[in-house]
Structure formats: structure tokens, C-alpha cells
Amino acid sequence: MTETTMPPWQAARLAVLLDALSGVPLSEAERASLTWLAGFERCTVENVAAVITRAQRIP
Structure with a gap:
């Protein structure tokens, strides 16, 4: 599924x-995994994104 064929919410x-x-x-595989993850509830996606953002700030 590409960004142009997925539902707008996803x-x-x-x-x-x-x-x-x-x-x-x-990689394509990593992007595919993120696309799969984007199918979860909004709050789940936001929590994962918040953890990624915080982890990038750790020296």
C-alpha cells in the first residue's frame, strides 16, 4: 500500500x-512496517512517535 492508496487517516x-x-x-521494509503501524489507533501512533523523538535527544 502506498501513501496515495491508503485511507487519509492512515x-x-x-x-x-x-x-x-x-x-x-x-529501507522499503522499514517503511512498510511504519505503514503497518500507522494502521493502529491514533494514540498508539502518537505514543510511538513521542518515544522516537525522545530517544533521538539522548546523547
């Missing part, structure tokens, strides 16, 4: 995850 959740990973190169 594309929005995928964008949240991709924003948290801004600048991190992703």
Missing part, C-alpha cells in the same frame, strides 16, 4: 511517524 498517522524519524534513512 496517511496522516504515517506522516506523524515519518516526522518523528525526519532525516533517518529508511
